[in-house]
Amino acid sequence: MQNTLGTTVKDFREPQPRGVLWFDPLLLLAALGLIAFGVVVIGSATADDIPGDKLYYVYRQVAYGVVGVALMMVLSRFDYSRAREWKAGVYVAMIGAILLTFALGFSARGSKRAIDLGFINLQPSELGKLLLIVALSGFVVDRVRRLGEAETTSRIMLLALIPAMLVVAQPDLGSGMVYLAVAVAILFVAGTKWTHFAALGVLAVGAILLVLVAAPKAGVHVLKDYQVDRLTAFMHPTDNPRKQGYQINQSLTAIGSGGKSGRGDKATQTKLNFLPEHHTDFIFSVVGEEFGFVGAALVLSLYALMIWRALRILTMSKNLFGALLAGGVTAMLMFQVFVNVGMTIGIMPITGVPLPLMSYGGSSVLVTFMALGLLQAIYAQARQTARAKGL
């Protein structure tokens, strides 16, 4: 197969030479390690949650994991570059799915985030993370020669802002922030000028001040009160330890009490339900309490490994689209890990961002595995290209 420049590109779908791995084993190892450890932690955290069914969450998370790994394997064999042509469709599908949530979604704890598909409660806002990466990468590649123009940056940010506003309205503040972070990362990898980022930074600060300070004074409440409380509570957790500060304080107590090596079965913060959302948003606190510093460090090391491999794949990518995809996925993972872990250790506001592969939840697990599958595809095709070039 020859491209326009006359170089020969070997079809990656052809039988691979023996002895060469067409996926990144370290990335796979990190992913499998995290999902496995996550299942163990969910198992011990939720043993008493549903009477008579100790393994309720475990079974489900294992099932999501199996399906997720399968999806990852399928996607790793996928000629991702094709997705570039579908960018508009992908984008429209994403917006449609998010809008569908408003119509069909069911309410859980005051927010409409998921659509009941029978076997899974699909959260379009989770899937949207990946779809947005694909769509934005496509749009950026189209305008790669006009990256220096402010219009490009504005357009891309606007494309991210629309779904972000929609999911914030669900309300799902965390996903909205992931969208923006992903957009910034894609622009960053693409090579947008520093001045644009500076301008975006100023805008962001302005927007935060407007939402948190100016608008409430004018009587407009962009965020729900509880969201504002949660966002600001981490700065003064002891102010109201029984209300806004409750989750943060219980989480800090859980993690701190784990000490060096954890409390194991005596992890009362988790077992006695003092720690809210212990199998979803606050699963890292459970790790901290049950397995201590050692366990927390292990989990963080696995994430570090994953991000390192993701960044490496970004450098390897055979084309810009792949690099942007890898950059978006890396940003998505990094942002979620740091915001989630940061929230459990009290250095970030509580925003309801799941911990990738560890938090219980089908949508998040599947989407993360799909994102990793994309990375593997980029890796495999990069290796193939390099091989073909004789590198």
Added chain:
Amino acid sequence: MYLDSDRRPTLTPKLALRIAILGGIALVAFSVVFFRLWYLQVLSGDRYKKEAENNQQREIKVEAPRGEIVDRDGRVLVDNRTGLAVKVTPDKLPRDPLKRRDVYRRLGRLVHLRPKRIERAVAKQLKALPFSAATVKQDVSDPVVAYILERQEQFPGVTVERVFLRQYPHHTIGAHLFGTVGEVTKEQLDDQRYRGVNLGDRVGQSGIEYQYDRFLRGIDGASKVQVDALGRLKRELTVKQPKQGRQLRLSIDLDLQKAGQQALAGGTGRGAFVVMNVHTGEVVALGSQPSFDPNIFSKVIRASDYRRLQDPANGAPLSNRATQGLYPTGSTFKLITATAGLQTGVFTPDTVLFDGGSLTVGGVTFKNAGGGGHGALALRQALTVSSDVFFYQLGRDMNGTLRLQHWANLLGLGRRTGIDLPGELPGLIPTPRWRNRLFKKHQTDRPWSVGDNINLSVGQGDLQANPLQLAVAYATIANGGNVLAPRIGLRIEDSSGRAVQELDAPPARHLNIRPEFRQAILEGLRGAASASGGTSAKVFAGFPIPVAGKTGTAEKGAGRPDQSWYVALAPYPSPKYVVAVTDEAGGFGADTAAPMARTILAKLFGVRGDKARKGGPSD
């Protein structure tokens, strides 16, 4: 097909820089997280561990029963029963104020309390003790409890708990002694007396319960339990058993107490009596009429009941007339007048004075109560026949000095006796200074005159004293000059009755009263109860125990019946007991009080089949 722009065969330096920046951001973020985790888990781990422990552990108070109160023979006077108290656990109440009020309304209908009152009570208790249950009603009947337990969904946050309540098996007998138990007040918590008491604990608030609270009070146990975030009990971690309070043995004799109260109830319905050992000051019986059943206090008492128990129109059953009465004592005071006169040399036991039936001083004539005169007589005879004119002369002669008042005070009047029952009143010995001050303030129509001292000499006029004070004064003459502090508490025991601590008699004040004076007075009193012409001789005719005693008939102003008094010392000649009895409207001492005293003495000395006869109307 790939576009040209798509191709990026090599890693440009620009991209490399950007990726390096991304990696740098990740590195910094990981470092921050690691250091934060190090700080939380390794450096502050112990502190958070403690916090986690506190989080899941609750201490539940296990109330200790109070000690029992028994009589001198170990018979139970006050013990405990378990009752069911309705409590409200605040964090399980509905959060919605309207729904919460609904629960209060339903509960109020059930336990007959106004919802507002429940709400206020709960709010008050919660302010003091934020995480514990607040008591709504102390003693609730089984049907009400069953109703609540069967309809828990209608009563979220309402629980039923077992509590110890005081029980008085003999009902009205000894009611005035025991006092009440109630929740400790804010002021009391600051008091050293209540060290170790926590808010919400119940302590003695009056009577013996108050006086000996630190012994009767038990030591609450505690059960440490593990709870989950919703406060649901998971398991018991440790238990500290509650320790019942000490048993208190009183000097009271239940049978005598009963007999005394019965005798009193046979009178006009208002009065008091005291039986005391003249050597030790141990009170063997002490009662006040009308009485009440203290069992009503172990429930939350209704305001209307409480008003009824304090209403003077009902005789104010709650007041203890034996220690709080403010009465003129009539002729029973003559013992004091005699002692004062003898000790200050105004006369001797053999000084003969003439009783012509009346004495005129400063234009006012003071008559004998009986009307007629007793002729020439000395102290013994004067006491025996209760000659007023004899003592009028002593009173007249001691006017201008404070000898009478001084000796009355030395013998225990006008001051508290020091009995171990809180709430006793000192009474009043009228003095010129007291009356003149009142006169200056226009609270009385005239200043002090010799007539006041004459009235005082026979226990009339402004004198205010109670039966216990008289008992102390008579005991002083009987025991050789020791002014005793009466006492009811005998010793502290463990639950099986073994002595833990003897409650020593408080020190007595000693008065040097010459033996021949005491002898003369006692002989005079003995005559009164035995010699022909003795004021109470007829009452005690045929009584097997030799008694010395003095009648008293106190005038209480126009239109009101006289108050009947009797103070007896027995057995003569070396008395062991003093019995003081009064009936507020009993008339002549020999008519009402003396027969009551005989009944009491009969019980005291085990005289069987004794029937007191009424004496003649002489005083």
